[in-house]
Amino acid sequence: MRVETPQAKTLVLDVPDWPGHLPGQHVDVRLTAEDGYQSERSYSIASAPGTADLELTVERIDDGEVSPWLTEEAQPGDQFELRGPVGGYFVWDATLEGPVLLVAGGSGLVPLMAILRHHENTGSSADLRLLLSARALEDVLYRSELERFRDVVHLTLTREQPPPEWNGWSRRIDADMLRDVGPGADQHPHVYVCGPTPFVEEAARLLVELGHLPAAVHTERFGPSGG
Amino acid sequence: MSIHTDGNAIAGVLEEIFGVEVTATMRVCQSCGQEHAIGAHRLYRGAGLVLRCPNCGDIAAAVATKQDEYRVKLFGTWSEELV
Numbered sequence: 489m490r491v492e493t494p495q496a497k498t499l500v501l502d503v504p505d506w507p508g509h510l511p512g513q514h515v516d517v518r519l520t521a522e523d524g525y526q527s528e529r530s531y532s533i534a535s536a537p538g539t540a541d542l543e544l545t546v547e548r549i550d551d552g553e554v555s556p557w558l559t560e561e562a563q564p565g566d567q568f569e570l571r572g573p574v575g576g577y578f579v580w581d582a583t584l585e586g587p588v589l590l591v592a593g594g595s596g597l598v599p600l601m602a603i604l605r606h607h608e609n610t611g612s613s614a615d616l617r618l619l620l621s622a623r624a625l626e627d628v629l630y631r632s633e634l635e636r637f638r639d640v641v642h643l644t645l646t647r648e649q650p651p652p653e654w655n656g657w658s659r660r661i662d663a664d665m666l667r668d669v670g671p672g673a674d675q676h677p678h679v680y681v682c683g684p685t686p687f688v689e690e691a692a693r694l695l696v697e698l699g700h701l702p703a704a705v706h707t708e709r710f711g712p713s714g715g
Numbered sequence: 716m717s718i719h720t721d722g723n724a725i726a727g728v729l730e731e732i733f734g735v736e737v738t739a740t741m742r743v744c745q746s747c748g749q750e751h752a753i754g755a756h757r758l759y760r761g762a763g764l765v766l767r768c769p770n771c772g773d774i775a776a777a778v779a780t781k782q783d784e785y786r787v788k789l790f791g792t793w794s795e796e797l798v
Contacts, residue, residue: 514723530724572727574726574736574738575738576736576738576739576754577726577738577752577753577754577755578723578738685720702751706752706754706755708721708723709720709721710720
């Protein structure tokens with residue numbers, strides 16, 4: 489288990505007979521209480537395909553039913569039920585041709601990190617760029633790993649100035665920012681947007697306004713009903 | 716603003732029902748005629764699960780759990796490619 493931010497931890501799971509996954513997919517975690525009460529939530533897979541362990545990064549939702557247990561109570565050696573991998577819409581395949589634009593809001597970075605890692609592991613030559621919006625630097629997941637990717641990662645913080653080495657922004661995402669990050673709609677990138685529902689809807693709206701085809705803009709929303 | 720996520724969040728449930736992955740399945744809305752992937756549809760959780768068209772909001776699917784079975788109602792045209 490790794491601490492990523494004050495709110496989020498990465499769980500490293502040893503899953504017997506794991507069939508493998510595609511970057512962007514998630515798993516459903518089901519917890520069963522002693523009285524038989526069950527609760528199920530989906531969590532995006534953070535690790536790239538083909539790596540030994542399955543990694544989930546879970547953000548604690550204070551009044552959630554599953555995330556407080558996963559982030560605060562679960563201990564190494566504990567077992568729980570998983571269903572997956574699931575999902576076929578919000579996935580990127582390294583054999584896909586064309587550039588890739590990833591747009592993440594907060595912990596929406598998790599499935600996009602699997603894409604970024606897979607892109608690196610497969611030595612893909614696809615032009616890939618990531619725009620990450622977070623409240624503050626301390627909320628940024630995988631911070632030290634992202635520093636390695638600084639030439640393709642663009643950072644905007646909504647509540648503070650990014651450190652000078654990031655050369656980022658301090659505002660919410662807007663059309664100018666998306667235009668600066670590129671690739672432009674004329675290059676037909678595969679676009680993946682993941683984050684809280686209002687963030688995703690705003691980003692998708694801006695992207696379509698900039699000329700991206702709605703079908704090329706893949707979206708995944710995290711909602712307050714999660715946790 | 717109403718609280719919703721999207722079809723990706725119930726990929727597991729849908730796969731249990733249909734036996735195949737359907738979030739990449741395209742659906743043409745019976746109401747506005749637009750075509751969107753199931754994963755892009757809005758999901759509302761209440762007593763059951765309701766999927767709605769991301770363009771016009773009309774209903775795409777309703778899923779309820781009754782004891783050990785799912786009750787499913789589908790709307791619009793769902794296109795599943797044969798492999």
